[in-house]
Amino acid sequence: MRTFEYVRATDTQEVVRMLAEDPSASCLAGGTTQLDLMKDGVLEPPTLIDITRLPLHGIERRGESLHVGALATMEELAADSTVAERLPVVREALLLGASVQLRNMATIGGNLLQRTRCRYFRDPAVLECNKRAPGTGCAAVQGAARMHAVLGVNENCIALHASDLAVALVALDAVVHIQGLSGRRTVPLTEFYVTADESPERENVLEHAELITEVEIPLPPPSARSGYLKVRDRVSYEFALTSAAVVLVVEDGTIRQARVGLGGVGSKPWRAYEAEHVLTGAPATSATFQDASEATMRDAWTVPGTAFKVPLARRTLVRELQTVSGVTA
Amino acid sequence: MRDVASERDVDRPGTTERVVTLDVNGRSYTLRLDTRVTLLDALRDRLGLTGTKKGCDQGACGACTVHLDGRRVLACLTLAAQAEGRAITTIEGVAGTEGPHPVQRAFMDHDGFQCGFCTPGQIMSAVALMAEGRAGSDEEIREFMSGNLCRCGAYPNIVAAVREAASGGGYDAHL
Numbered sequence: 001m002r003t004f005e006y007v008r009a010t011d012t013q014e015v016v017r018m019l020a021e022d023p024s025a026s027c028l029a030g031g032t033t034q035l036d037l038m039k040d041g042v043l044e045p046p047t048l049i050d051i052t053r054l055p056l057h058g059i060e061r062r063g064e065s066l067h068v069g070a071l072a073t074m075e076e077l078a079a080d081s082t083v084a085e086r087l088p089v090v091r092e093a094l095l096l097g098a099s100v101q102l103r104n105m106a107t108i109g110g111n112l113l114q115r116t117r118c119r120y121f122r123d124p125a126v127l128e129c130n131k132r133a134p135g136t137g138c139a140a141v142q143g144a145a146r147m148h149a150v151l152g153v154n155e156n157c158i159a160l161h162a163s164d165l166a167v168a169l170v171a172l173d174a175v176v177h178i179q180g181l182s183g184r185r186t187v188p189l190t191e192f193y194v195t196a197d198e199s200p201e202r203e204n205v206l207e208h209a210e211l212i213t214e215v216e217i218p219l220p221p222p223s224a225r226s227g228y229l230k231v232r233d234r235v236s237y238e239f240a241l242t243s244a245a246v247v248l249v250v251e252d253g254t255i256r257q258a259r260v261g262l263g264g265v266g267s268k269p270w271r272a273y274e275a276e277h278v279l280t281g282a283p284a285t286s287a288t289f290q291d292a293s294e295a296t297m298r299d300a301w302t303v304p305g306t307a308f309k310v311p312l313a314r315r316t317l318v319r320e321l322q323t324v325s326g327v328t329a
Numbered sequence: 330m331r332d333v334a335s336e337r338d339v340d341r342p343g344t345t346e347r348v349v350t351l352d353v354n355g356r357s358y359t360l361r362l363d364t365r366v367t368l369l370d371a372l373r374d375r376l377g378l379t380g381t382k383k384g385c386d387q388g389a390c391g392a393c394t395v396h397l398d399g400r401r402v403l404a405c406l407t408l409a410a411q412a413e414g415r416a417i418t419t420i421e422g423v424a425g426t427e428g429p430h431p432v433q434r435a436f437m438d439h440d441g442f443q444c445g446f447c448t449p450g451q452i453m454s455a456v457a458l459m460a461e462g463r464a465g466s467d468e469e470i471r472e473f474m475s476g477n478l479c480r481c482g483a484y485p486n487i488v489a490a491v492r493e494a495a496s497g498g499g500y501d502a503h504l
């Protein structure tokens with residue numbers, strides 16, 4: 001690991017100013033991505049600003065939305081009573097991620113900003129990586145791809161965004177609150193990420209001198225049911241091969257509202273609008289669920305190691321639609 | 330072992346060293362550390378508390394599990410400086426005055442290890458698991474202990490030990 005100066009911040013605006021003055025400084029939240037990649041030599045910031053003592057830890061319900069401080073931990077959010085009652089999809093996505101130790105460290109802001117697990121990105125000895133060194137190529141396309149993306153990718157980069165939480169949050173239309181030098185702005189999470197086929201090196205619209213301060217989650221109607229299914233190589237403590245976040249409102253056997261997020265497949269957390277389109281207004285039957293799943297993944301760009309994800313993602317979605325709706329026939 | 334930084338070692342801007350005071354198992358230690366030093370390396374190499382193990386050093390195995398303000402975390406992905414002002418508990422600090430912690434005794438009774446390398450992390454995790462109220466069934470124990478890998482595959486005995494410790498198992502829990 002390269003040497004760095006450690007700065008412990010106590011004021012949010014002060015952090016923004018420090019970042020603006022130093023284009024190579026980085027923030028440290030839970031450290032579970034940042035320190036990991038510094039140990040690997042992928043990130044080498046000369047200045048590390050510890051933001052964990054900023055007053056951004058609160059989780060508060062205001063009316064029909066939940067305001068989550070960027071520094072609340074994954075375990076804290078999973079334990080929140082509004083999340084348990086109204087947002088099962090968020091609770092499940094959180095508790096199926098990482099381990100308790102990591103979830104006690106990892107923050108909600110950091111989770112949304114976690115970097116890809118692509119082994120070629122994480123290994124500076126590999127010279128071809130358009131994400132790390134733009135213009136050098138993509139070792140994964142020719143190499144051993146498996147934990148890689150098939151949507152929002154092309155031959156320039158197939159890196160996956162591996163967050164489970166973000167998949168649930170794009171389905172819920174969560175909004176990211178951002179503080180910069182000139183004030184605050186909000187960005188819907190569905191517009192926050194940039195796909196790898198657009199630009200491998202830039203993953204989101206956050207500027208260097210900006211901090212995520214809060215994530216706002218609108219609560220689905222009380223009659224909604226939701227859930228998260230994660231399919232993986234190990235039963236626990238493993239990233240998703242595929243996953244599905246589903247939020248449904250079903251009345252008298254008809255789907256009134258449907259929100260679908262897909263994980264393990266996209267260079268960003270994927271919102272499956274085409275599936276929602278098929279589901280909305282249709283009868284809640286397995287035939288509908290099948291049609292909805294067929295509507296997804298049509299733009300998949302695969303390599304031999306990732307081709308299995310297309311049918312697996314569809315089956316994952318069908319299964320979760322059945323589980324959430326309670327309709328298996 | 331005590332390692333006291335001298336008066337003049339105050340933090341200067343631009344420096345890559347820092348004076349850090351750590352509260353470990355109820356004792357306070359002041360150290361002058363390179364900013365890169367993790368809590369794990371500070372505990373093992375500077376304080377001589379080698380019970381906390383270094384397996385992967387990258388957040389994957391759980392061997393370095395300690396408690397920060399009562400919550401289990403990974404010492405290998407925590408900078409020593411981040412742990413300042415927090416109550417740190419390591420495996421050396423879980424036993425009471427009247428002997429081993431019930432989880433430690435249960436691991437001995439159930440042979441919850443083979444080589445023993447993962448054991449301190451397993452025990453720190455299990456103690457926290459009980460406080461979290463997540464030791465209700467074998468399934469729950471397996472799920473919420475999944476961040477602690479055991480290369481020897483002692484899992485069945487680990488689960489048995491945790492189950493017994495959680496059920497009181499004839500021990501007087503003192504946590």
Ligand SMILES: Cc1cc2nc3c(=O)[nH]c(=O)nc-3n(C[C@H](O)[C@H](O)[C@H](O)COP(=O)(O)OP(=O)(O)OC[C@H]3O[C@@H](n4cnc5c(N)ncnc54)[C@H](O)[C@@H]3O)c2cc1C
Pocket residue numbers: 026027028029030031032033034035036070071096097098099102105106107108109110111112113114115162163164165210211212213237238239240387388389
């Ligand atoms: C072994 C392992 C297994 C894992 N398994 C899973 C899993 O199954 N599912 C899953 O979803 N995740 C998983 N993760 C990823 C983990 O959830 C993320 O590493 C974590 O959420 C990142 O949060 P953090 O607080 O540690 O962020 P950091 O590592 O501290 O920061 C991450 C990045 O975000 C920046 N940053 C952090 N907070 C802010 C902010 N408020 N504003 C601006 N920038 C900020 C930092 O500068 C850094 O670049 C796993 C990680 C490990 C190590």
Ligand code: FES
Pocket residue numbers: 382383384385386387388389390391392393394403404405406
């Ligand atoms: S040494 Fe920390 S998780 Fe392996």
Ligand code: FES
Pocket residue numbers: 441442443444445446447448478479480481482483
């Ligand atoms: S007892 Fe050897 S690693 Fe677990």
